[in-house]
Amino acid sequence: MQKLFPKNGSKFPQLRFAGFADAWEERKLGELSNIVGGGTPSTSNPEYWDGDIDWYAPAEIGEQSYVSKSKKTITELGLKKSSARILPVGTVLFTSRAGIGNTAILAKEATTNQGFQSIVPDQNKLDSYFIFSRTNELKRYGEVTGAGSTFVEVSGKQMSKMSIMVPELSEQQKIGSFFKQLDDTIALHQRKLEKLQELKKGYLQKMFC
Structure with missing residues (x-):
């Protein structure tokens, strides 16, 4: 990575990978993706539920x-x-109410209820993990912009x-890959820590009268 001093406002990040020098552009999220809501089939009709379609x-x-x-599934009729x-696949699920701003990437195609405004990236303009890595920005925007009594x-x-600063797609992919590796690590x-905590708990129970 190269560390750069900010130039021309915030169009140049302070830290970026070697080989990338172009300014980032300010774009609207809707120019880079489709924002898709969800829905809930009638819960009184069993023909709509327990099908093969994941529903979050x-x-x-x-x-x-x-x-x-998902925990629940719906049918084609539902x-x-x-x-x-x-x-x-690659859609970034974004919760839009009752806890705005929780996100996850779909590893398998699915549907959601109406508590989402999910981000479906244009594959030629926006990388899934790049936008997922900016969850905090999405959350802040949603909390400030949202309304309701x-x-x-x-x-x-x-x-x-929503206005967002983005680089060209190849740099987005590089950044997304970097943060995915960090999140995986x-x-x-975290899993190792949980196993050690369970191990300690077991020792405490067995080694003390």
Whole structure:
């Protein structure tokens, strides 16, 4: 990586990989992706549920970088009879209410309920892990922009208007890959820590009367 001093405002990051020198551009999120909401089939009709289509709720999002299996599923009929939409692999799920800003990347195509405004990147313009790595920015924007009397919610139209600084796609992919490697390493050490904590717990129970 090269460390650069800021030039021309914030269009040049202080730290970047060698080989990249072009200024970043300010774009609207909606210019780089499609923002897609979700929906819920009628819960009173059993023909809509327990099918082959994954269907996520906000409570399932936030613990993992990638998700591939939801707690509940819907049928093709349930999909047709609701506003749920099939989201492709690489979509960044974004919770838009009751805890705005939890994210995860789809490792398998799926649908969501209406508590999401999911980001479907244009593969020629936006890298999935690059935008996922900017979850804190997405969350802050959603919390500031969202509205509602009962609970705060941010709309797809509002998310589309979010301004974001982005480099060319190849630099996005380099950055995304870097942060994915870091997140994978953190997850690995977290699992090791949990195993050590369980091991210690076992020793404490067996070695003291």
